[in-house]
Amino acid sequence: MPNVTxxxxxDAKNGVRLATRSEGGVHRDDLKDLTSLxxxxxxxxxxxxxxxxxxxxxxxxxxxxxxxxxxYHIADDVAQEVCIAVLSALPRYRDMGRPFxxxxxxxxxxxxxxxxxxxxxxxxxxxxLPDGPDEGPGPEETVVRYIEAEHARRLLxxxxxxxxxxxxxxxxxxxxxxxxGNVLGMSPGAVRVAQHRALARLRAMAELESIA
Amino acid sequence: xxxxxxxxxxxSRRMPVSTSDAAVTLLAALIDDVDQRCxxxxxxxxG
Numbered sequence: 001m002p003n004v005t006x007x008x009x010x011d012a013k014n015g016v017r018l019a020t021r022s023e024g025g026v027h028r029d030d031l032k033d034l035t036s037l038x039x040x041x042x043x044x045x046x047x048x049x050x051x052x053x054x055x056x057x058x059x060x061x062x063x064x065x066x067x068x069x070x071x072y073h074i075a076d077d078v079a080q081e082v083c084i085a086v087l088s089a090l091p092r093y094r095d096m097g098r099p100f101x102x103x104x105x106x107x108x109x110x111x112x113x114x115x116x117x118x119x120x121x122x123x124x125x126x127x128x129l130p131d132g133p134d135e136g137p138g139p140e141e142t143v144v145r146y147i148e149a150e151h152a153r154r155l156l157x158x159x160x161x162x163x164x165x166x167x168x169x170x171x172x173x174x175x176x177x178x179x180x181g182n183v184l185g186m187s188p189g190a191v192r193v194a195q196h197r198a199l200a201r202l203r204a205m206a207e208l209e210s211i212a
Numbered sequence: 213x214x215x216x217x218x219x220x221x222x223x224s225r226r227m228p229v230s231t232s233d234a235a236v237t238l239l240a241a242l243i244d245d246v247d248q249r250c251x252x253x254x255x256x257x258x259g
Contacts, residue, residue, distance in 0.1 A: 062246035072248075149245030152238035171223045171239050172246055196216040199235045206234035 035100045039093050046090065050083055053101075056173045057082050057108050063172035064112045066153050070146065078115045082108045098182055105169060105183045155205050163198035170195055 031052065037045035058079040065075040085107050093103060156164050162184070170180040170191065177188040177195075186194065219236050222229045223243060229236055 059246045063242060072246075145241065145245055148238070148241035152242035155238060156242075167239065171220060172243060174224045174226065176224070177217070177221075192213060192217050195220050196213045199216055199220070199233075202238065203233060203235035206238055210234070 031100060032095075035093075036095070039090055039095075041091070046087065049100075050087065053086070053104055054079065054083050056101075056175070057104065060105065060108050060168055060173040061112060063153070063168045065115060066150070067146070074115065078111050079108075082111050085111065099179060101175065101179050102183045105173075105175075109165070155202055155209075158205060159198060159201060163194065163201065166191065166194050167198050167202075 031049075034045050034049050034052075038049045058076060061075040061079040061082070062072050065078060068074045082104070086104055089103075089107070093100075156167060159167070166180060166184060169175045169183055170177065175183070177191045180186075181188045181191045184191070219229055219231065219233065223236065223239055226243065226247070229240060231237070
């Protein structure tokens with residue numbers, strides 16, 4: 001099996017899409033071909049496949065699990081477990097007509113559920129000391145962003161499970177309506193109806209909190 | 213519903229959205245947070 005070294009989540013903004021999208025993305029047929037080659041053990045295909053999937057899996061896990069002690073270590077570890085589970089299951093994967101994303105996010109959903117049930121979240125890893133100057137946002141911006149994100153996560157946690165999962169896949173992971181529908185067993189039209197309702201509910205909760 | 217889909221699609225594609233919609237603002241904040249750069253990670257499965 002290959003040694004797969006991944007980049008960062010931010011890199012996914014321009015490059016990772018499972019759907020048929022024009023801007024710098026991966027054509028769905030390309031991914032299908034890549035999956036076929038990966039299942040047959042093609043090392044380059046396996047590396048490419050994981051490189052394309054991992055950023056979305058990380059986003060999903062981060063969105064669902066949130067931070068622990070201000071860090072995403074636990075969510076990133078779970079995302080890593082998902083990728084390893086996908087790698088392990090690849091030789092047994094059979095194309096049954098559903099997109100590979102359904103398979104991946106099915107695994108991700110179970111891993112996240114396991115993590116939520118376990119006490120592993122109480123572990124507090126120590127942050128590594130940076131090798132050079134930190135080019136990230138300053139402390140104030142970091143705190144504001146953290147508070148807003150936690151507010152979003154708290155309201156999302158109050159949505160019905162199906163609506164929360166839909167928004168996590170469609171918005172946070174960055175899947176198209178078609179891909180989200182394939183993962184959740186819904187038509188793209190049903191996804192659009194459901195996302196409209198989920199957003200309306202989220203909006204109502206946010207507005208209610210702002211009044212209170 | 214079409215307007216919602218346009219906003220959701222923009223968020224999904226990480227395109228800038230200009231709106232006062234509280235739900236969209238919240239989701240944009242969450243996206244901004246989860247998209248933060250993370251450290252490089254190696255996967256070295258055995259086999």
